[in-house]
Amino acid sequence: MADPRLDPPRSMPTYAVRAPLVHWLGEQAEEARGVLGRYRVLDVGCGAKPYEPLFAPHATSYVGVDPVDNPRAELKGPVEALPVDDGTFDIVLCNQVLEHCDDPAKAVSELHRATAPGGRVLASTHGVMAYHPSPTDYWRWTHAGLEKLFRDNGAWASVRVTPASGTTACLGMLLSMYFDLMFRRVGLGVFARPLVAAVNTVAGAIDGRSARLREPGPGTLFANFHVVAEVAR
Ligand SMILES: C[S@@+](CC[C@H](N)C(=O)[O-])C[C@H]1O[C@@H](n2cnc3c(N)ncnc32)[C@H](O)[C@@H]1O
Structure with missing residues (x-):
């Protein structure tokens, strides 16, 4: 594989x-x-x-x-x-x-x-x-x-x-890791996947619209x- x-x-x-x-x-x-x-x-x-x-x-x-x-x-x-x-x-x-x-x-x-x-x-x-x-x-x-x-x-x-x-992708990653952990804890890990995919898609789209979120700077x-x-x- x-x-x-x-x-x-x-x-x-x-x-x-x-x-x-x-x-x-x-x-x-x-x-x-x-x-x-x-x-x-x-x-x-x-x-x-x-x-x-x-x-x-x-x-x-x-x-x-x-x-x-x-x-x-x-x-x-x-x-x-x-x-x-x-x-x-x-x-x-x-x-x-x-x-x-x-x-x-x-x-x-x-x-x-x-x-x-x-x-x-x-x-x-x-x-x-x-x-x-x-x-x-x-x-x-x-x-x-x-x-x-x-x-x-x-x-x-x-x-x-x-x-x-x-920056949004970073916040999305932390949220995704938390979702993944929680769902797996209760034996429902497979249900975290679409949620994580949605978070990653939305986060990437938000960052894509703002250079201030993508380039190093305060915040x-x-x-x-x-x-x-x-x-x-
Ligand atoms: C997260 S893995 C990354 C492996 C690979 N480079 C990758 O990108 O998938 C961390 C790697 O660093 C190695 N590592 C840990 N301490 C190290 C050190 N002091 N010097 C070199 N490698 C180290 C580990 O053995 C492991 O292979």
């Missing part, structure tokens, strides 16, 4: 995180091929490597690393001490990992060290999310805090942080952020 993270249904409570993430990574995989040619990928905190199919057609190698015993990972180690040589990967992925690591500053400097000249880190992490240990869960960011984390921990040529989805709330951090050639 296809991994639902590659085609998240609107009935997924974390649709506001998952749908933009797969869309963004697909675009980045294509765009990087145009700029870098065929590239070497390191997937940090790879888990089940759900996004490998997006990058594999453009990659000469795709290496996963995880700190826990993981049959999908070729290498074992934490993001704070990557078991790779300096500058050996053109694309370094770090999706939904930074919130789980002990030391985000050391993690970002390691992501920089592993990236080849001209290469880029593609990272994503949460603004707002329920506690979800994997195996730990320590951190959340604002767009400004996440940009500072990257700029302070590597001589990047550029750092770009963008919200994955809007906004974002479920997830996407980071592109480039290393100079």
